[in-house]
Amino acid sequence: MLPALVKESLPRLTRAIKLLPGDDREDAAVILAEELSGITAMVADKFTNNRTAEGIQKAVNLTIGGVSLGLEQVLTVDSDELALDYLVEQGAELAFQAGFRQLKDLAAMPEDTLIGEYDNDPMYAQRRLRDLFFDICFTEQGANWDGPSKYQAQLKQRQEVQAVVRLANWLRRHNVEGAIKDPDLNAEGVIALAIIFAVEGGGRIVARTGQKEFERFVKAVRKAKPDYEAGWQALVAAVPEQHHPVLLHRIDLYRRTCTVLQKLPGRFAMKTLWTELENYAGSELDADYD
Numbered sequence: 001m002l003p004a005l006v007k008e009s010l011p012r013l014t015r016a017i018k019l020l021p022g023d024d025r026e027d028a029a030v031i032l033a034e035e036l037s038g039i040t041a042m043v044a045d046k047f048t049n050n051r052t053a054e055g056i057q058k059a060v061n062l063t064i065g066g067v068s069l070g071l072e073q074v075l076t077v078d079s080d081e082l083a084l085d086y087l088v089e090q091g092a093e094l095a096f097q098a099g100f101r102q103l104k105d106l107a108a109m110p111e112d113t114l115i116g117e118y119d120n121d122p123m124y125a126q127r128r129l130r131d132l133f134f135d136i137c138f139t140e141q142g143a144n145w146d147g148p149s150k151y152q153a154q155l156k157q158r159q160e161v162q163a164v165v166r167l168a169n170w171l172r173r174h175n176v177e178g179a180i181k182d183p184d185l186n187a188e189g190v191i192a193l194a195i196i197f198a199v200e201g202g203g204r205i206v207a208r209t210g211q212k213e214f215e216r217f218v219k220a221v222r223k224a225k226p227d228y229e230a231g232w233q234a235l236v237a238a239v240p241e242q243h244h245p246v247l248l249h250r251i252d253l254y255r256r257t258c259t260v261l262q263k264l265p266g267r268f269a270m271k272t273l274w275t276e277l278e279n280y281a282g283s284e285l286d287a288d289y290d
Helices: 012-017 028-049 053-075 079-089 090-105 123-137 147-173 185-199 211-224 229-238 243-255 259-263 270-284
Strands: none
Touching: 012 053, 012 079, 028 053, 028 079, 028 090, 028 243, 053 079, 053 090, 053 123, 053 147, 079 090, 090 123, 090 147, 123 147, 147 185, 147 243, 147 270, 185 243, 185 270, 211 270, 229 243, 243 259, 259 270
16 A cells, blocks of 8 residues: 555544544534634625625635634644544634734735835725735645644745845934934845944944945055954944844845945945945935036
């Protein structure tokens, strides 16, 4: 007999419901069915369409995933029996709320390091939440479901992005020429500028610059020939410890690959260096020449 190639992985709610025939708690099935119906009606009203059979079916599929995601969150042991106990004793609505809370927290985290004013728009935030709800919680009847692993993968990715954004925002607040308040953010660009300008030494934090300041920087570095490593150590010392993992990783990356730093000691034209800087800093540069 050949082994199964695909391991069955049904939603936790589906697996728990399969245990109901052997459960001797009075009215457990009826109470659970009523709760799930109420959740489905709410999901259909807010996320699909409560006036069509297709909309209601989508709401059913989302409810199964939402409750299952919550069960994975609230249970400390991988047990379908404990899942059923929770549903009967605590209620499916509590499980759904736990799962949906995870989605709301996830949707509030940045998707990438380029942030625009629209990212804080309530309508856009609601659309992000809806997209995540469908992506992670939508299930097909009788099909395997990988919602928890999808959630964990997205959480890890967004936590990494959030760490980059938080470092960039800190650098902006401590910019040497004064705090930068701008709804648009190129987080990688901010970090790149800080690391590049740090090689001059002195612990100055540069989160945005223009051509005139960049020319001054290039001339100063070419004249003084500072120790890049000492400059980076001063930058790290000025930045709070919680941001060090991201900062140290980026310093190591730019130490090995940054073309601006590689060309800085040579005789490359200022225009060439500025073009190289644009590749790293992007919208965080001010074009201050007419």
